[in-house]
Amino acid sequence: MRDLANDIRMIAKDLFDQKRLDTLVGFEKGSAGARCRPVLIASAAEARSLAWDATCSNNLAVYLPFLFQRPPQRKGAEIPLPKVGFVVKGCDLRSIVALVKEKQAPRENLVLIGVPCRGMVDERKLAAAIDGAEIASLEDGDEKIAAALADGRSVSLGREEMLQDACLTCQQPVPEGVDVLIEGEARPVGDNGDSLVKSFAALAVSERWMRFQQEISRCIRCYACRQACPTCYCKECFAEMNSPAWIGVSTELTDAMIFHLIRIFHQAGRCVECDACMRACPMGIDLRTFTKKIAADVRELFGFTPGFDLETPPPLVTFTEDDSQEFITEPHKT
Amino acid sequence: MKNPYAPMPVTIQDVVIENDLRDIKTFRLVFDSEEDRRAFSYLPGQFAELSLFGRGESPIGIASSPTEEGHLLFSVKRMGVVTSELHASAPGRRMGVRGPMGHPFPWDRLQGRDIVIASGGFAFTTLRSAITYMLHGDNRARFGKITVVYGVREPGELLYKDLLKQWQGRDDISFTATIDRPKDGWSGTVGLVPNVLKDLAPAAEGAVALVCGPPIMIKFTIPVLLELGFGGEDIVLSLENRMKCGIGKCGRCNVGPKYVCLDGPVFTWAQLETLPAEY
Amino acid sequence: MSMDRGLLAVKDLDALIQAVGKTAAFLAPAAMGEGGTPRETVFRALSSAEEMSLEKVNTRLSVKGAFFPQRETLMSFEAGAIVDAPAHDRPLVIFGVRPCDAKSLLFMDKVFAGQASAPGNVTHEDPYYLQRRKGSVVIALACDEPCASCFCTSVGGHPYGTDGADILASRTGALGIDPLLLEAVTDKGRAFMAEHAALLTPAGADAPAAREARAAAAAATMPILDFSGVKEKADASFESPVWDRIARICLGCGVCTYVCPTCHCFDITDETVGSRGIRIRTWDACQYPLYTMHASGHNPRPAKRARMRQRIMHKYSYTVDTAGMVSCTGCGRCVRHCPVNLDIRQMLAAVKNDPGAAQ
Numbered sequence: 028m029r030d031l032a033n034d035i036r037m038i039a040k041d042l043f044d045q046k047r048l049d050t051l052v053g054f055e056k057g058s059a060g061a062r063c064r065p066v067l068i069a070s071a072a073e074a075r076s077l078a079w080d081a082t083c084s085n086n087l088a089v090y091l092p093f094l095f096q097r098p099p100q101r102k103g104a105e106i107p108l109p110k111v112g113f114v115v116k117g118c119d120l121r122s123i124v125a126l127v128k129e130k131q132a133p134r135e136n137l138v139l140i141g142v143p144c145r146g147m148v149d150e151r152k153l154a155a156a157i158d159g160a161e162i163a164s165l166e167d168g169d170e171k172i173a174a175a176l177a178d179g180r181s182v183s184l185g186r187e188e189m190l191q192d193a194c195l196t197c198q199q200p201v202p203e204g205v206d207v208l209i210e211g212e213a214r215p216v217g218d219n220g221d222s223l224v225k226s227f228a229a230l231a232v233s234e235r236w237m238r239f240q241q242e243i244s245r246c247i248r249c250y251a252c253r254q255a256c257p258t259c260y261c262k263e264c265f266a267e268m269n270s271p272a273w274i275g276v277s278t279e280l281t282d283a284m285i286f287h288l289i290r291i292f293h294q295a296g297r298c299v300e301c302d303a304c305m306r307a308c309p310m311g312i313d314l315r316t317f318t319k320k321i322a323a324d325v326r327e328l329f330g331f332t333p334g335f336d337l338e339t340p341p342p343l344v345t346f347t348e349d350d351s352q353e354f355i356t357e358p359h360k361t
Numbered sequence: 362m363k364n365p366y367a368p369m370p371v372t373i374q375d376v377v378i379e380n381d382l383r384d385i386k387t388f389r390l391v392f393d394s395e396e397d398r399r400a401f402s403y404l405p406g407q408f409a410e411l412s413l414f415g416r417g418e419s420p421i422g423i424a425s426s427p428t429e430e431g432h433l434l435f436s437v438k439r440m441g442v443v444t445s446e447l448h449a450s451a452p453g454r455r456m457g458v459r460g461p462m463g464h465p466f467p468w469d470r471l472q473g474r475d476i477v478i479a480s481g482g483f484a485f486t487t488l489r490s491a492i493t494y495m496l497h498g499d500n501r502a503r504f505g506k507i508t509v510v511y512g513v514r515e516p517g518e519l520l521y522k523d524l525l526k527q528w529q530g531r532d533d534i535s536f537t538a539t540i541d542r543p544k545d546g547w548s549g550t551v552g553l554v555p556n557v558l559k560d561l562a563p564a565a566e567g568a569v570a571l572v573c574g575p576p577i578m579i580k581f582t583i584p585v586l587l588e589l590g591f592g593g594e595d596i597v598l599s600l601e602n603r604m605k606c607g608i609g610k611c612g613r614c615n616v617g618p619k620y621v622c623l624d625g626p627v628f629t630w631a632q633l634e635t636l637p638a639e640y
Numbered sequence: 641m642s643m644d645r646g647l648l649a650v651k652d653l654d655a656l657i658q659a660v661g662k663t664a665a666f667l668a669p670a671a672m673g674e675g676g677t678p679r680e681t682v683f684r685a686l687s688s689a690e691e692m693s694l695e696k697v698n699t700r701l702s703v704k705g706a707f708f709p710q711r712e713t714l715m716s717f718e719a720g721a722i723v724d725a726p727a728h729d730r731p732l733v734i735f736g737v738r739p740c741d742a743k744s745l746l747f748m749d750k751v752f753a754g755q756a757s758a759p760g761n762v763t764h765e766d767p768y769y770l771q772r773r774k775g776s777v778v779i780a781l782a783c784d785e786p787c788a789s790c791f792c793t794s795v796g797g798h799p800y801g802t803d804g805a806d807i808l809a810s811r812t813g814a815l816g817i818d819p820l821l822l823e824a825v826t827d828k829g830r831a832f833m834a835e836h837a838a839l840l841t842p843a844g845a846d847a848p849a850a851r852e853a854r855a856a857a858a859a860a861t862m863p864i865l866d867f868s869g870v871k872e873k874a875d876a877s878f879e880s881p882v883w884d885r886i887a888r889i890c891l892g893c894g895v896c897t898y899v900c901p902t903c904h905c906f907d908i909t910d911e912t913v914g915s916r917g918i919r920i921r922t923w924d925a926c927q928y929p930l931y932t933m934h935a936s937g938h939n940p941r942p943a944k945r946a947r948m949r950q951r952i953m954h955k956y957s958y959t960v961d962t963a964g965m966v967s968c969t970g971c972g973r974c975v976r977h978c979p980v981n982l983d984i985r986q987m988l989a990a991v992k993n994d995p996g997a998a999q
């Protein structure tokens with residue numbers, strides 16, 4: 028199994044040495060349960076801390092709007108935008124493409140290092156497999172993951188069984204259109220979780236509503252889902268406006284449900300189904316079923332999936348004369 | 362246990378539009394209950410939370426002096442949800458008041474001293490309270506010379522215009538109203554508050570300065586006062602900060618180890634220098 | 641009559657819950673169920689012992705929700721006047737509170753009793769929190785297997801600590817099999833044990849010594865991190881670039897503040913239907929960008945570095961000045977639940993070892 032971390036470190040170091048970067052967003056070793064965590068580095072020397080393993084699940088595109096935001100510039104005296112590198116999996120890259128299309132950063136200011144992905148571990152599945160025990164360290168292998176537990180035991184787990192659902196069904200494990208593609212093995216292309224969406228859509232509307240209500244009833248309105256999502260970057264979220272106050276701020280169920288409905292609808296055509304929202308949620312709400320449903324609806328209605336192509340305009344900001352008007356003329360038609 | 366979140370019922374008795382832009386109004390409020398009125402014992406410099414059920418609350422400095430019995434005055438600028446609702450309210454409307462809150466100006470230390478007041482824009486409201494209090498027959502003898510510089514952008518933005526005229530006619534207070542730039546019809550002083558203060562050059566010996574204004578005015582006025590010889594303990598400011606509960610629990614106005622609603626809003630310059638600049 | 645020490649057999653736990661349930665709500669950790677991982681628990685009102693789940697890992701959300709709920713109706717109003725301000729009379733018994741959470745109550749008590757600011761300030765008492773606290777009995781459960789994310793001993797706590805507890809319960813053998821040793825800490829705890837004396841059996845004379853030995857063993861599993869001088873260093877490093885480095889990957893998601901036992905920031909909003917409505921308070925977080933935004937558009941903490949600095953300095957410096965204690969109790973929830981694995985222990989070490997002078 029290739030040591031992708033080493034490749035990433037070398038490429039990062041070269042990019043800084045060649046002064047092609049101001050900042051690089053990647054992963055470094057973390058502290059909790061032997062997982063990796065995002066890191067922003069600014070020099071060749073810091074490239075040494077870059078890491079890569081089966082716990083690099085965060086979607087790093089979430090840092091893009093923050094790195095490129097700045098106050099309005101005086102014409103003729105604009106401070107140049109930074110040059111930012113990202114170490115990207117397929118999902119990170121698709122989010123970045125969505126953000127570039129929304130003018131959050133010019134493509135030419137990005138240096139994208141692509142990593143073919145074999146899938147990332149789901150912390151919850153891991154916890155379930157070891158009955159909630161604490162992990163001291165993890166070692167990624169070809170077929171197995173070796174977990175050294177805090178109590179001294181060693182456990183060998185089947186890799187596929189530990190992967191996130193999003194990874195198991197991933198259709199884009201190899202990022203395309205990057206500046207540097209690291210050589211490595213990618214997992215086989217999946218079916219994008221088709222069956223999950225189909226079984227949810229097959230439920231009666233009232234059952235779907237009950238499911239949604241049940242999940243959202245745990246929401247504590249912490250907004251972690253929104254903050255972890257790369258394509259949620261509004262400076263003032265509708266949920267926090269008070270003039271007008273669209274929704275209440277508390278855990279009142281109707282307010283929580285409307286918050287999630289609107290947030291997920293705002294992601295239509297932009298959500299890459301990476302599950303960052305679900306991972307961040309401290310209450311373990313199954314947001315995946317609902318985000319994937321919206322994504323599936325967009326595919327069905329507009330034939331569009333956010334991918335690697337920078338040219339295709341996102342459907343919900345595109346208007347053509349022959350767009351269907353049925354929703355106006357025949358609103359009751361299902 | 363008294364509930365510090367429950368507002369006391371008051372009724373709007375009168376509304377006065379203060380400025381040409383018509384976005385600052387002074388509200389005269391009277392307590393519904395005599396008991397509440399007696400319990401609301403305050404000193405100039407304190408503030409209260411004005412409550413409009415259905416909209417929320419807004420922390421506003423008390424503009425009336427405790428010597429003006431029977432009612433409270435609040436001058437409010439229309440900025441957001443609560444203040445817009447207030448501005449749309451007519452006399453007779455019932456609302457709520459929580460307070461008084463915060464520390465007033467340090468009246469113990471101001472006794473026997475000369476008072477220099479530098480104020481700008483809309484922040485003059487609690488100084489109306491302070492000046493009215495000091496000029497009152499019962500109190501005037503307790504203070505030395507009173508010198509006031511009150512600056513606004515344009516003449517139309519001066520608050521309490523009638524009261525200012527009265528003060529300018531008195532000989533126990535030196536009152537200078539100033540505007541930023543010359544304007545037709547204005548024969549008074551022209552100049553920014555820090556510069557006017559510099560020209561006036563009030564003596565620092567035995568004096569305390571009260572400074573209330575927008576951050577930019579404070580930034581340039583402090584050096585003038587320091588140069589005139591005022592010490593950090595003798596420059597008194599009133600801070601504004603975003604607040605919610607007004608009673609030091611919700612954390613919103615926390616600056617360093619202080620809560621602006623509890624430890625302030627009045628701070629000396631010496632105290633502010635020890636606080637992080639997060640206000 | 642009061643009682644200092646006694647043993648509670650596992651079989652009698654249910655009887656205790658039933659007895660308490662006659663006059664009070666009994667809260668204890670129960671399986672989180674949907675959305676949780678195995679062994680994850682939350683505090684719930686229980687009616688029987690079989691619903692209780694005492695696990696090694698602390699509850700997902702802290703005990704603060706029992707006294708300071710995420711959503712609380714402060715008062716209801718109609719036509720511009722208050723109609724009702726709810727009282728909270730139902731007594732509460734909370735069982736299975738870890739010493740870190742129990743200690744956090746000492747801090748929260750000060751905040752809501754108006755004793756967490758300079759002397760000379762007016763003392764405002766929060767009736768909503770204080771009424772619940774007055775009517776509560778806190779039965780702490782000592783920890784024998786601290787987690788890798790725990791660091792209570794580094795912030796003046798202890799896995800067998802009694803701060804904030806009315807009674808300390810600890811195991812005598814295997815949890816769920818052998819009896820629990822109950823030791824009263826406060827008069828309230830003594831009275832509770834006397835009230836339920838029929839369910840307790842006398843503890844042996846060696847019980848305290850055995851408990852001491854277990855306590856020492858539990859504490860020994862945690863390395864003591866040296867946080868000495870952190871306050872002074874942080875106070876002197878306000879403008880240092882170390883805060884940028886620390887906060888860089890923070891998402892501003894607020895999870896740390898919501899799971900934290902001592903975070904108490906809240907928002908107050910009005911919700912109406914016509915002329916009727918309620919004024920509610922809800923949890924808020926200093927980590928949100930708009931938290932300090934003024935109506936004028938001025939934001940005293942516009943950058944992430946300022947907000948992370950506020951979080952750390954509030955807990956490790958400002959509350960030392962206002963409440964006489966570091967308000968972090970080392971429960972480790974923020975470490976476990978941060979989506980980007982920011983670790984407050986590492987952040988404190990970074991501040992402590994920062995060579996950087998003012999920018």
